[in-house]
Amino acid sequence: MATVERAEVLLTSPGRTFVTLRITTSDGVVGLGDATLNGRELAVATYLRDHVVPLLIGKDPARIEDMWQYLFRGAYWRRGPVTMTAIAAVDVALWDVKGKVAGLPLYQLLGGRSRDGVMVYTHASGSSVEEMLEDADRARELGYRAIRVQAAVPGVAGTYGVKKNGRYEPADHALPDEQLWSTEAYLDFAPGYLRAAREHLGDGVHLLHDVHHRLTPIEAARFGREVEDVKLFWMEDPTPADSQDAYRLIRQHTTTPIAVGEVLTSIWDVKDLITERLIDYVRCSVVHAGGITHLRRIYDLAALYDVRSGSHGASDLSPVTQAAATHLATAIPNLGVQEHMGYPDLTAEVFHGGATYADGSLHVSEEPGLGVTYDDAAAARFEYEPRYLPVARRLDGSVHDW
Incomplete structure (x- = not known):
């Protein structure tokens, strides 16, 4: 049985910042998941690197539903954009792996x-x-x-x-x-x-x-x-x-x-x-x-x-x-x-x-799978650049929903 051998959190800023999770299985299949949360990218990167990646190593990549429940229900502190984005990155990467193992595009x-x-x-x-x-x-x-x-x-x-x-x-x-x-x-x-x-x-x-x-x-x-x-x-x-x-x-x-x-x-x-x-x-x-x-x-x-x-x-x-x-x-x-x-x-x-x-x-x-590949050499040319979304203020100076 193949297992998750490696999970890497990748940051690059080619015009804007993206966070990508790359999962590699023990039989060499690679899956990609997006973990980008605009203006809070490092929060998700840290959540993945420090709290999620250690949980993935050695797991069966075919058990997508079980992994979703494990990361959501097993964490106790649920929901919120950082947690759900991190779970999404794992989930999509595992679907990408499953498609490649099956030799089928994901929609099939x-x-x-x-x-x-x-x-x-x-x-x-x-x-x-x-x-x-x-x-x-x-x-x-x-x-x-x-x-x-x-x-x-x-x-x-x-x-x-x-x-x-x-x-x-x-x-x-x-x-x-x-x-x-x-x-x-x-x-x-x-x-x-x-x-x-x-x-x-x-x-x-x-x-x-x-x-x-x-x-x-x-x-x-x-x-x-x-x-x-x-x-x-x-x-x-x-x-x-x-x-x-x-x-x-x-x-x-x-x-x-x-x-x-x-x-x-x-x-x-x-x-x-x-x-x-x-x-x-x-x-x-x-x-x-x-x-x-x-x-x-x-x-x-x-x-x-x-x-x-x-x-x-x-x-x-x-x-x-x-x-x-x-x-x-x-x-x-x-x-x-x-x-x-x-x-x-x-x-x-x-x-x-x-x-x-x-x-x-x-x-x-x-x-x-998804049909997307990640170019490490190109990504290395675009170092991380912190960028924030705007904040709106009313004409009287008070904060408004942006």
Whole structure:
């Protein structure tokens, strides 16, 4: 019987920092798992290196479910983004190993194809409405059938989601960038530019918008009702999901579809949202919600209540996660859409292979396992660089949800 012989925690910063877990079995099979937690990367790296890796050595890599339960239930201190990201890294790496041992791409182990490709959405933004529309045109020319639109609110420097120099990477400061925010200005401005986007793009493009936890429940309810004529595919994270009860109030006032889950890490965090049909799309990610094993449970629960997947897929998740998410989305029956931002060229020097984009969809690799390899020589050229996500402050100086 093969056992886990070695487990390495790898850090590299090719444009941004990624943490990767590499498991090697006694018969030489290698599996990769993503352990990146944007702005808190070293916390997960330490958790893995000091507390998880010693538990893996000598274990049977085929016992994926047992390992998941061992790391989750056996640790006593459960859940939270650091723990669930570490568990996810192990889980995905073991699935990668299992696929390679079986000689099959991962989606085949998850039940085979439910679809030929995974519809994705990309980001379009601008410092003005005109720039945003131009960016949306570029996305449409690249074949995207679903586009998220964000425009800078005039006079508000802390507008979320607007690209700089053609790319959006919020974690770009050695210490948090403190950004001013005005909810009132946003609520006055955003409905107008969403209508402009719909008029410009027509009804043939799915239109998405990220509120990014910025509103109170009643503000979100009013916003959702005000933009119903835009026919959004979804409004994302209208209010912090710390209280699942808040979404009952929003649901009472608007039929605009709601997507939630990017920062949620377990099935218990979304259980009421799903079973009470308070959301339409669940956005938990492979890397932050305990890996393929646990995210499949979330999707299976969601399918019972007509809630579809909309997994978080920003470029702070490595190509390992993108590949895992695409394999899972290829197999599940209740896909909604998958986020796709792409990666800078430097990232592709470290991570080879994985999912590929064409004609508005991501397509899985047919290589055994995930189909991703890690280039140690390239990774060594990109030393770790600490970067923090921003912090938002209201105009009076008090801290607001970013």
